[in-house]
Amino acid sequence: MSVFRVGLVGAGKIVQDQHLAAIEATPGLELVAYADPGVQLEGLPGFTDLTAMLDAHPEIDAVAICTPARLRHRLAREALTRGRAVLLEKPPATTLAEAEDLRSLAEDLGQVLFSAWHSRYAPGIAQARKWLSRGQVDSVAIRWHEDVHVWHPGQTWLWEAGGMGVFDPGINALSILTHLLDEPFFLKGAELEVPGNCQTPIAARLDFHLGDGPSGQARRIAADLDFRHEDPPHWNMTFETDCGVLALEGGGARLIIDGEVVIDAPEREYQGVYAHFHELLARGVSDMDITPLRHVADALMLGHRHWVEDFVDS
Amino acid sequence: MSVFRVGLVGAGKIVQDQHLAAIEATPGLELVAYADPGVQLEGLPGFTDLTAMLDAHPEIDAVAICTPARLRHRLAREALTRGRAVLLEKPPATTLAEAEDLRSLAEDLGQVLFSAWHSRYAPGIAQARKWLSRGQVDSVAIRWHEDVHVWHPGQTWLWEAGGMGVFDPGINALSILTHLLDEPFFLKGAELEVPGNCQTPIAARLDFHLGDGPSGQARRIAADLDFRHEDPPHWNMTFETDCGVLALEGGGARLIIDGEVVIDAPEREYQGVYAHFHELLARGVSDMDITPLRHVADALMLGHRHWVEDFVDS
Known part of the structure; x- marks a missing residue:
């Protein structure tokens, strides 16, 4: 099984409640670092921002973006542009224009992009x-x-x-x-x-x-x-x-x-989220569904x- | 030059002010009928609805849908499914879900679909x-x-x-x-x-x-x-x-x-609209841009x- 190294961006409540344990439980994913200016996680290298994390850990294959929604577009753009796959917590962006931009950027770059609608799992x-x-x-x-x-x-x-x-x-x-x-x-x-x-x-x-x-x-x-x-x-x-x-x-x-x-x-939704992310990474395909945000x-x-x-x- | 036969759906103020003269002025377009339950246009065969118009005029190649926005999705679906090209007055639909549905339907059917943003002309x-x-x-x-x-x-x-x-x-x-x-x-x-x-x-x-x-x-x-x-x-x-x-x-x-x-x-925006529609019909390609509605x-x-x-x- 292919192994992918994951960095977390944003390390607030949802990450501590769900993402950390779900990544840990997913075969083929290895959590290597996190970026958050205001949170300390024990036993994991921490950075104040995405740029510093990717600079220090060039081996990171994929980032999971769990910041407040308004920050996700800029961060996802940076990660995709720097050659990383991206998982976006829900909702994937603040506006449809941002969400569509990320979809088209990932497609242009041939990068994996995943809008993680956790309830589907x-x-x-x-x-x-x-x-x-x-x-x-x-x-x-x-x-x-x-x-x-x-x-x-x-x-x-x-x-x-x-x-x-x-x-x-x-x-x-x-x-x-x-x-x-x-x-x-x-x-x-x-x-x-x-x-x-x-x-x-x-x-x-x-x-x-x-x-x-x-x-x-x-x-x-x-x-x-x-x-x-x-x-x-x-x-x-x-x-x-x-x-x-x-x-x-x-x-x-x-x-x-x-x-x-x-x-x-x-309920074990986030294990389903990360199992699907691993499958997308292994196959090199995206799953960027915007329809729930469009209906809102x-x-x-x-x-x-x-x-x-x-x-x-x- | 290829000639395409056009039927109008909806014949209210914007049609009488703009569409009729613009179609008339466009080489390669021939207006053959209109559908509107409440309007009488002189010198043009009129029908109460799209279905009756297409039944009576199978030669129609393309319809221009100028009804109130909330009716456009259903009418455009009918016209596309019956093998006709479609021009949509702005905005192309009431919701983004409807607009995206029309885009994907036209693509699936290989039909020409044009969201006419008249100000662009x-x-x-x-x-x-x-x-x-x-x-x-x-x-x-x-x-x-x-x-x-x-x-x-x-x-x-x-x-x-x-x-x-x-x-x-x-x-x-x-x-x-x-x-x-x-x-x-x-x-x-x-x-x-x-x-x-x-x-x-x-x-x-x-x-x-x-x-x-x-x-x-x-x-x-x-x-x-x-x-x-x-x-x-x-x-x-x-x-x-x-x-x-x-x-x-x-x-x-x-x-x-x-x-x-x-x-x-x-200003002669609608002549630009119909010149572009003729070009799309001749080339067999769509121009269904949803971005203005998405920004709204x-x-x-x-x-x-x-x-x-x-x-x-x-």
Whole structure:
């Protein structure tokens, strides 16, 4: 098995909670260094920035960029230009222009670029995808409800312009949906609830139409995203198809087909992320899917904003 | 010269003001019919919808879709699937998902698809593009000011969700800019002024950075769009370059280089649109550029909204 040496850029909470252990557990990946101006990780060479890390460790083959989203475009450009493969935490960039630029740069340079939508690696997803490919989806209902106070305490950036609000978790649902469905779907309307003191929605209801279907009744996807939900979270989606009903619960940890629990497994999404990254590196191909971010941009462009009560972080 | 038969879909104001005369004036294009459920055009076979028009006129090679934007995706899909080339008025679709779907469908079918950004055919644009390609652009200032009461009377859809507000004319500036510059640019911030009784901005200030430039000072594009401007409009952009200063005024009708008026000609944008469409048809290639719409989506995703006084249509 080919071995690839990985450097981390950004070493905050998600890296410490997920990336470090997942890289460690992935055969064929070797973590050699990290870059972060404000974090100390024990037992790993640390640098203040990407430039210094690559200067000191020319053997690094690939970098995983886990900084705040607004820094990712510049860092990914630097890494790609210096001949390194790149993994991008979700979302891959702040704007679609940045994301498309990285895709085209990686293609021009022949470098591997991977937009890591971690929710696609939940335990039930692969089998759900296979099962859904056998029939026609008639409708989808998504309920992505969580308590922002529990899951995002103190994340004030969520509420600022560009912070995405409820689309920060909601993009996980969209990343699963775009991965499960082989046909495109199109936003026809969106209702966004925005607290009076915030820039981004605390809740969103999205109405998509599936496929081109010019005749007959539209096949619909209804997505209901809400941050104002008491724990435990509901991260569920239900697919009505001509072959039966498929449900994913717990963000994809549980797969239920026609009422029967088929999979119910502990979450190990980031191991799936890095196993896929290794496969991309070994094959020398990219997986830079921008569609989840594009759907969010469409929702924020097309959505009707309603003003709701101020949000108070508690 | 090859002759292509054209059918119009949608026959409202822009068609009567621009498309009819432009098609008439274009060698190699022959207008044979139109479809519109609510408009009567003299001397041209009319149909209530696209399906009926194509059924009755199988000789139609290409359709120009000039309906309200929300109808374009379905109509373009139908026309492409029935083997016709398609011209789309701007913007090409309501969402990026729809626009990307049309691009990929046309590619799969080997059909010609053209997103007609009419402002790119203003008299000074072609020469400006040639001149700018010789040097490096250091900064761009765009001022796109007009009186909404004069230029968009009664267009209430502008202010509804998805209606784009000041981006309806502003996307013309962005379509020129993306056409003139060979390098990408990236939105770093946007301030949007939204009337309290509207969903869309009446004014926007956009801050783009040009190119990748990781070192030194960023090269910037400042775009200032405003609907609250007394006639006459200012549709101007100024490029500071290492070879001098280039200015476009009047939406591109006047080209001024280092203070000297190089071009000052009457507007005939739609003749340029149809001349280009004929060329695409003759060569069998598409020109489906989505970047102007993508920049608008980025601005509405990243922009900071400020609430300003209610808009009253007068």
